[in-house]
Amino acid sequence: MSRRDLGPGAIFGAPLALAMLSLIGLVGALLADGAWDWIGAGLLALSLAGAAAARLARRPADHQPRPSSRQ
Amino acid sequence: MQTRTLRAWSWVHKWSSLVSTAFLLMLCLTGLPLVFSHELNEVLLDEPWAPAHADGRRLDLDQVLDVALARHPGDVPAFMSFDEDRPVVNVTSRAPDAPAGQFNFQPIDRTSGDPAPLVAGHPAIEFLLQLHTDMFLGLPGMLFLGAMGLLLVIAVVSGVVLYAPFMRRLPFGTVRTDRAARTRWLDWHNLLGVVTVAWVLVVGVTGVVNTLATPILAVWKDTALADLARAYDSPAPMGERASLDAAVERARAALPGRTLQFVAFPGTDYSTEHHYAVFFHGDTPLTTHLTTPALIDARTGELAAVAPSPWYVKALSLSQPLHFGDYGGLGLKIVWAALDLVTIFVLGSGLYLWLARRRRPA
Numbered sequence: 060m061s062r063r064d065l066g067p068g069a070i071f072g073a074p075l076a077l078a079m080l081s082l083i084g085l086v087g088a089l090l091a092d093g094a095w096d097w098i099g100a101g102l103l104a105l106s107l108a109g110a111a112a113a114r115l116a117r118r119p120a121d122h123q124p125r126p127s128s129r130q
Numbered sequence: 131m132q133t134r135t136l137r138a139w140s141w142v143h144k145w146s147s148l149v150s151t152a153f154l155l156m157l158c159l160t161g162l163p164l165v166f167s168h169e170l171n172e173v174l175l176d177e178p179w180a181p182a183h184a185d186g187r188r189l190d191l192d193q194v195l196d197v198a199l200a201r202h203p204g205d206v207p208a209f210m211s212f213d214e215d216r217p218v219v220n221v222t223s224r225a226p227d228a229p230a231g232q233f234n235f236q237p238i239d240r241t242s243g244d245p246a247p248l249v250a251g252h253p254a255i256e257f258l259l260q261l262h263t264d265m266f267l268g269l270p271g272m273l274f275l276g277a278m279g280l281l282l283v284i285a286v287v288s289g290v291v292l293y294a295p296f297m298r299r300l301p302f303g304t305v306r307t308d309r310a311a312r313t314r315w316l317d318w319h320n321l322l323g324v325v326t327v328a329w330v331l332v333v334g335v336t337g338v339v340n341t342l343a344t345p346i347l348a349v350w351k352d353t354a355l356a357d358l359a360r361a362y363d364s365p366a367p368m369g370e371r372a373s374l375d376a377a378v379e380r381a382r383a384a385l386p387g388r389t390l391q392f393v394a395f396p397g398t399d400y401s402t403e404h405h406y407a408v409f410f411h412g413d414t415p416l417t418t419h420l421t422t423p424a425l426i427d428a429r430t431g432e433l434a435a436v437a438p439s440p441w442y443v444k445a446l447s448l449s450q451p452l453h454f455g456d457y458g459g460l461g462l463k464i465v466w467a468a469l470d471l472v473t474i475f476v477l478g479s480g481l482y483l484w485l486a487r488r489r490r491p492a
Binding site: 072113 | 332458
């Protein structure tokens with residue numbers, strides 16, 4: 060791993076957090092009714108909202124020149 | 131990750147995806163309207179209806195069954211289910227020589243015996259459901275789609291493994307919009323693929339479990355219910371069966387406080403050749419999806435057993451809501467549909483990436 064490489068935490072941290080929230084939402088809505096139906100839907104929607112938020116946050120940086128990656 | 135290992139995972143991801151993509155796209159496309167099947171049925175089958183005698187005496191279940199079978203002479207009863215918000219009993223029957231899966235379904239007004247309008251099962255929705263379930267091929271079709279589901283799980287797992295080396299210099303959320311189209315599509319594929327991993331795995335694994343419904347029920351009958359069936363040499367004939375109404379009341383007494391869901395008649399997938407299997411569900415959000423049958427001897431009408439479902443039948447029962455997303459109201463359905471659309475994009479972009487790579491000059 061070179062010095063510029065991201066660690067596993069930086070690579071998988073956000074996706075893992077979104078996955079955990081999705082699972083809590085999926086199971087929560089199954090185990091409880093009422094408010095949990097909406098909380099479950101909200102937690103599941105966070106996976107897409109998280110991607111959108113990260114995308115917006117990265118947008119200016121996407122256009123900046125950077126050292127070539129392996130792709 | 132070493133180059134050789136990376137290539138191996140890449141090969142697994144490519145082929146598990148390529149082999150299954152066409153079928154997964156079909157499943158995602160047919161699954162999208164099925165998420166809203168309840169709402170679509172309400173719109174498509176909307177018909178004002180009221181029971182003939184709202185405050186009058188209700189027919190008992192034997193009378194309802196007689197009415198239903200009189201409309202299809204020669205049929206044998208298969209299932210009886212009960213609407214929750216109207217006095218309607220649904221009788222499913224089949225001709226003894228009918229092909230597997232071909233049933234006659236009759237909603238019957240319990241106050242008069244008259245036919246009641248359908249509230250579920252619009253032909254268009256049933257067509258999509260059948261295509262989604264087994265592609266009109268019965269058990270082989272179900273098992274084939276289960277195999278495609280397994281390939282999906284392999285593709286997702288290998289995709290997560292490959293995500294690390296591809297993203298080792300790209301912070302989460304990066305899409306290199308200033309690069310070639312293939313790179314942009316790869317970044318979108320990675321981003322949307324990784325944020326939907328949990329949902330896709332849940333829907334994929336529960337889909338695989340659902341395709342195993344027939345073998346799971348067969349194992350249940352051959353193990354948990356086998357002892358009950360050993361006492362008899364031949365199936366309980368129609369003319370020698372005890373009162374269905376009394377059987378349901380006995381079952382209700384054996385499982386008090388639960389809600390009657392359906393009755394499986396002798397000889398169906400959900401019962402033995404000798405018993406009425408009377409299924410009840412619980413009243414909590416979770417136990418609504420879990421059924422417990424009381425088995426009533428179809429000859430004597432006596433309670434034979436209460437047979438709590440083994441873990442694999444419970445897994446099957448819970449796989450259905452977790453696959454279709456119909457357990458948490460309209461909000462959850464809308465998110466489910468959005469995730470389905472994103473999955474269609476991930477599948478399509480994966481296909482594009484493969485095609486673009488093949489076209490790339492050496």
